[in-house]
Amino acid sequence: xxxxxxxxxxxxxxxxxxxxxxxxxxxxxxxxxxxxxxxxxxxxxxxxxxxxxxxxxxxxxxxxxxxxxxxxxxxxxxxxxxxxxxxxxxxxxxxxxxxxxxxxxxxxxxxxxxxxxxxxxxxxxxxxxxxxxxxxxxxxxxxxxxxxxxxxxxxxxxxxxxxxxxxxxxxxxxxxxxxxxxxxxxxxxxxxxxxxxxxxxxxxxxxxxxxxxxxxxxxxxxxxxxxxxxxxxxxxxxxxxxxxxxxxxxxxxxxxxxxxxxxxxxxxxxxxxxxxxxxxxxxxxxxxxxxxxxxxxxxxxxxxxxxxxxxxxxxxxxxxxxxxxxxxxxxxxxxxxxxxxxxxxxxx
Amino acid sequence: xxxxxxxxxxxxxxxxxxxxxxxxxxxxxxxxxxxxxxxxxxxxxxxxxxxxxxxxxxxxxxxxxxxxxxxxxxxxxxxxxxxxxxxxxxxxxxxxxxxxxxxxxxxxxxxxxxxxxxxxxxxxxxxxxxxxxxxxxxxxxxxxxxxxxxxxxxxxxxxxxxxxxxxxxxxxxxxxxxxxxxxxxxxxxxxxxxxxxxxxxxxxxxxxxxxxxxxxxxxxxxxxxxxxxxxxxxxxxxxxxxxxxxxxxxxxxxxxxxxxxxxxxxxxxxxxxxxxxxxxxxxxxxxxxxxxxxxxxxxxxxxxxxxxxxxxxxxxxxxxxxxxxxxxxxxxxxxxxxxxxxxxxxxx
DNA sequence: CAAGTGATTTGAATCGTTCTAATAACATCC
DNA sequence: GGATGTTATTAGAACGATTCAAATCACTTG
Numbered sequence: 228x229x230x231x232x233x234x235x236x237x238x239x240x241x242x243x244x245x246x247x248x249x250x251x252x253x254x255x256x257x258x259x260x261x262x263x264x265x266x267x268x269x270x271x272x273x274x275x276x277x278x279x280x281x282x283x284x285x286x287x288x289x290x291x292x293x294x295x296x297x298x299x300x301x302x303x304x305x306x307x308x309x310x311x312x313x314x315x316x317x318x319x320x321x322x323x324x325x326x327x328x329x330x331x332x333x334x335x336x337x338x339x340x341x342x343x344x345x346x347x348x349x350x351x352x353x354x355x356x357x358x359x360x361x362x363x364x365x366x367x368x369x370x371x372x373x374x375x376x377x378x379x380x381x382x383x384x385x386x387x388x389x390x391x392x393x394x395x396x397x398x399x400x401x402x403x404x405x406x407x408x409x410x411x412x413x414x415x416x417x418x419x420x421x422x423x424x425x426x427x428x429x430x431x432x433x434x435x436x437x438x439x440x441x442x443x444x445x446x447x448x449x450x451x452x453x454x455x456x457x458x459x460x461x462x463x464x465x466x467x468x469x470x471x472x473x474x475x476x477x478x479x480x481x482x483x484x485x486x487x488x489x490x491x492x493x494x495x496x497x498x499x500x501x502x503x504x505x506x507x508x509x510x511x512x513x514x515x516x517x518x519x520x521x522x523x524x525x526x527x528x529x530x531x532x533x534x535x536x537x538x539x540x541x542x543x544x545x546x547x548x549x550x551x552x553x554x555x556x557x558x559x560x561x562x563x564x565x566x567x568x569x570x571x572x573x574x575x
Numbered sequence: 576x577x578x579x580x581x582x583x584x585x586x587x588x589x590x591x592x593x594x595x596x597x598x599x600x601x602x603x604x605x606x607x608x609x610x611x612x613x614x615x616x617x618x619x620x621x622x623x624x625x626x627x628x629x630x631x632x633x634x635x636x637x638x639x640x641x642x643x644x645x646x647x648x649x650x651x652x653x654x655x656x657x658x659x660x661x662x663x664x665x666x667x668x669x670x671x672x673x674x675x676x677x678x679x680x681x682x683x684x685x686x687x688x689x690x691x692x693x694x695x696x697x698x699x700x701x702x703x704x705x706x707x708x709x710x711x712x713x714x715x716x717x718x719x720x721x722x723x724x725x726x727x728x729x730x731x732x733x734x735x736x737x738x739x740x741x742x743x744x745x746x747x748x749x750x751x752x753x754x755x756x757x758x759x760x761x762x763x764x765x766x767x768x769x770x771x772x773x774x775x776x777x778x779x780x781x782x783x784x785x786x787x788x789x790x791x792x793x794x795x796x797x798x799x800x801x802x803x804x805x806x807x808x809x810x811x812x813x814x815x816x817x818x819x820x821x822x823x824x825x826x827x828x829x830x831x832x833x834x835x836x837x838x839x840x841x842x843x844x845x846x847x848x849x850x851x852x853x854x855x856x857x858x859x860x861x862x863x864x865x866x867x868x869x870x871x872x873x874x875x876x877x878x879x880x881x882x883x884x885x886x887x888x889x890x891x892x893x894x895x896x897x898x899x900x901x902x903x904x905x906x907x908x909x910x911x912x913x914x915x916x917x918x919x920x921x922x923x
Numbered sequence: 924c925a926a927g928t929g930a931t932t933t934g935a936a937t938c939g940t941t942c943t944a945a946t947a948a949c950a951t952c953c
Numbered sequence: 954g955g956a957t958g959t960t961a962t963t964a965g966a967a968c969g970a971t972t973c974a975a976a977t978c979a980c981t982t983g
Contacts, residue, residue, distance in 0.1 A: 237723060239939055250963045255941065265961060282721060285697040286634045287939035291968050297698070300678070305666070306866070306883075311659035318653070318680045322691065327698055330648070330678040332666050343670065349633040350645070350675055373630060375585060463870050496870050518654070522811050522844050524872045535654075587969055598933045603971060613931060635969035638938045 238281045247275040258283065295353035298545060301331040301343055303360045303383075304461065307489060308517040309534050310358065313381070316538020317356060324546050326353065333360045335461075337367075344371045354545045358382045361429045365389045377548045381541050384431035394556030396548055398541050402432050402514075405530040405563040406439030406484055409512040412528070412565060413482045414447050417574035418510055422455035422473050422480035425466060425490030433486055436514065440484050455480050459490065466493020471501065481574055482510035488517045488529055491570070495523065511570040514563075525569035532563050586629045595623040606631065643701035646893060649679040649691055651708045651731075655809065655837060656865040657882050658706065661729070664886020665704060672894050674701065681708045683809075685715075692719045702893045706730045709777045713737045725896045729889050732779035742904030744892050746885065750780050750862075753878040753911040754787030754832055757860040760876070760913060761830045762795050765922035766858055770803035770821050770828035773814060773838030781834055784862065788832050803828050807838065814841020819849065829857060829922055836861035836868050836877055839918070843871065859918040862911075873917035880911050 240258075244251045249268060256264045257272040264272075285296055300317050302310045318328045329352055331343035340360045347355070354377040359368070365385040372378060378395040389395060406423075413421050423440045426433040437456070444451050454476035459469035466489065473480055485491035491513035495505040503509050506525030513520055513529035520527040544559065588606075592599045597616060604612045605620040612620075633644055648665050650658045666676045677700055679691035688708045695703070702725040707716070713733040720726060726743040737743060754771075761769050771788045774781040785804075792799050802824035807817035814837065821828055833839035839861035843853040851857050854873030861868055861877035868875040888909065896902065 237939095241939080251940085252942080252963055252965095253961085256962090259941090263961070268961080280721060283697045284638075284699060284939055286699050287638055287968090288941070289968095290632075290635055290638060290970090291939080291941045293968070297677075305663045306656070306660050308654070308656055308659065311656065311662075312654050314659075314678070315653045315680050315682075318678055319682075322679075322694065325694070327694055328678040329645075330662070330666055330676040331670075332663050334663075334667075346670065346673070346675055349631045351632060351634055373628060463866060492867075492870060499872070518811060519840075519867055522815075522840060524847065585969095589969080599970085600933055600972080601931085604932090607971090611931065616931080632969055635938090636971070638940090639969080639971045641938065 237284075238279045239284070242279060243272065243275050243281055246279060247271050289351070295351050296325060297327045297329050297350065297352045298542070299329040299331060299344075299347040299350075299352040299355045301333060301340065301347065301355060302358045303333050303335045303340075305330075305332040307461065308519065309487070309489075309515045309532070312517070312534035313358075313538040313541070316535035316540075317542045318538075319535075320539040320542035320546075324542070326546075335360050337361075337363050341367065341371060344368065348372050348376065352376065353549050354378065356381060356541050356545055359385050361427060362386065369393055377545065377552065379541050379545045379548070381537070382432055386429075396544050396556050397558040398537065398544055399558065399560050400432065400532055400537075401560050401563050402435035403439035403442070405514060405565075406436035407443045408439075408563075408565045409484045409514070409528075409530060409571075410440045410443035411447075412567065412571060413484065413510055413512065414443065414449070416482075416510060416571060418482040419449055419574075420452075420455070420478055420480045420482070421449070422457065422483040423486075424457050424469075424473070424483040424494055425459050425486030426461060427458050436484075436486060452477055452480075455483075459493070461487065461489050463489060463493035463496060466490045467497035467500065470494050470497025474501070480509075482571075483512075485511060485513050488513035488515045488520050488527060491527055491529070492519065492523055495525075495527075495570070506570045506572050508575060510572050510574070513570075516566055520566075521568065523570075525572075528568045528571035529566055530563040531566050532561065537561055585632075586627045587632070590627055591620065591623050591629055594627060595619050637699070643699050644673060645675045645677050645698065645700045646890070647677040647679060647692075647695040647698075647700040647703045649681060649688065649695065649703060650706045651681050651683045651688075652809065653678075653680040656867065657835070657837075657863045657880070660865070660882035661706075661886040661889075664883035664888075665890045666886075667883075668887040668890035668894075672890070674894075683708045685709075685711050689715065689719055692716065696720050696724065700724065701897050702726065704729060704889050704893055707733050709775060710734065717741055725893065725900065727889050727893045727896070729885070730780055744896055744904050745906040746889050746892055747906065747908050748780065748880055748885075749908050749911050750783035751787035751790070753862060753913075754784035755791045756787075756911075756913045757832045757862070757876075757878060757919075758788045758791035759795075760915065760919060761832065761858055761860065762791065762797070764830075764858065764919060766830040767797055767922075768800075768803070768826055768828045768830070769797070770805065770831040771834075772805050772817075772821070772831040772842055773807050773834035774809060775806050784832075784834060800825055800828075803831075807841070809835065809837050811837060811841035811844060814838045815845035815848065818842050818845025822849070830919075831857070831859055833859060833861050836863045836865045836875060839875055839877070840867065840871055843873075843875075843918070854918045854920050856923060858920050858922070861918075864914055868914075869916065871918075873920075876916045876919035877914055878911040879914050880909065885909055 240251045243254045333340040356379045358381045365387040380397045457472045459465045513527045516529045516531035588599045681688040706729040713735040728745045805820045807813045861875045864877045864879035
């Protein structure tokens, strides 16, 4: 029967060393599989490790080695499936590399973002993957994370500008192109009065998508009415509420390019409440391709972003940076792909 | 202009102490707001802290104090909105208490669960909140986390039994009662041939829900056909695929109690593909009340579990345990509430 | 003025690792 | 036999904080 210790102090290298008559240093070498140690000693030590139920104290090791084995992941809305998938991807890739994920959720609040970053940075993560809250400012973030910890920005830019010495990497989606593709698609289906729905212009990704939309509209020589730009918070409930604004004012749109899938699904709900049938009387596109997009009725035409893959990619970027801290900072623009489903019906 | 340090070593207590001519001990006292230190010294030290841009090294402090300021959160499927919400709730409550969340996602794999727990435990979390993967065994989990780290089990039981010395708390949903309520509701709406759809019997929560269903059926004197129990993985896609099995064999059911919302939404999709209209020709109930439940067409009748609140609650349980490690281990059964929407139509 | 008091400050040990430089034991070579 | 390697092992100082006992200082006070 293995001797287990139901209660008592934690086992340390000293206990093991004492337990089999070698020095602490030797045990440490065994732990890290050094070739310097004799086969027999190694076996004896390993047996003792098992017997006493030793567990490695990585925090102590990190302190001594001045390294880190964690990465902080700070997202603006974990409850959004896009970010949940993203987080799963990040955690997966970090885990494979032997890192652990420190989670922080800001709920789209700049204040909480500050608090969360502050708390996480004190735990000494090797780096930070940050999807900023709307309205988050570069100088504020830099002030709390400091210049020592590498940052990968995901999804959104920060407000203001970073000093040159902070070389932060970026992983962004091809927002402008995506929104342009969606708009062109709706135009090709015969729509001429097309709205842009959701989010706020505070967010860089929103501005980019809006720009793509405008680009396509202008290229097609189509006019754009002011009341075709409706802002809302990124929840289904708020999007449903905001839907009605599309029909107040002049000529009502027959289609909408939505900031993302959550906004699009909320818009569908709002339209249904008005008796307008999405995918029938009104065409809609989303952005993200979250799992629900394929499953909703009507299914949602959208831009696929492969959030889990993006998560892995963000993790890879950070790991690369940790390997080479001096490398030139880079921006990766992840491609997006138009997925046509039922919601982007032709003009009836 | 504040002097910032774009590059260089990390600032420690020693730097601060040297920088304003006091001892390391004094600076430490200032940091923790001790009343022992003189007002003037405190001011001088605080100024220096700001000037040098000091950041606290919580790992070092934890090592010395033999405490922990982190909690590991291990979930079986982060991409499931139910768990994403749960995670957000956990992180929120832990953050308020000054703890940081170490994330681990197992993707419903017992192997990954082991690996994830192993890696997390080495970072010395104060405790673990675990929603086990299907088929996870008590003795295996205990062996890797050890008896020193308190655990709160959420949502599912582990297989096998725990030794008495491991007093782990539990936060479970009132699965049996919930499923019974759902079934009784469908019976009250006139259904007599009711299926139980989704998940696998490996999972304790699934067995409990199934038991609740059987209980209601028996109480109403209704027969249960074997092919009315259809298992599937907890993704919409697999649920949609599995839907067809309901109609193979004898008398087809007119309603289904689903293991959870994801299964229910997938079932809807599968029914639509067969030309059966959920909420019209076929009644459905879910479990969890994820955000999409209210938004789907038809909207989904389900059992509300308030996942974010459960997350907070799990965190509270763990924090209470950290405050009093010797307290009797407890099991909390969180109430669930039937939310009637469109999907549970009367028998047509 | 010696001793007592309260308010501040500090030296040194410690947490559980890693790592450098030193030591020890033993074989090899001229 | 002494110089030279080779191979295994280890003592002890870090890492960046906390903490306790002890020291220092400025005042009272009998």
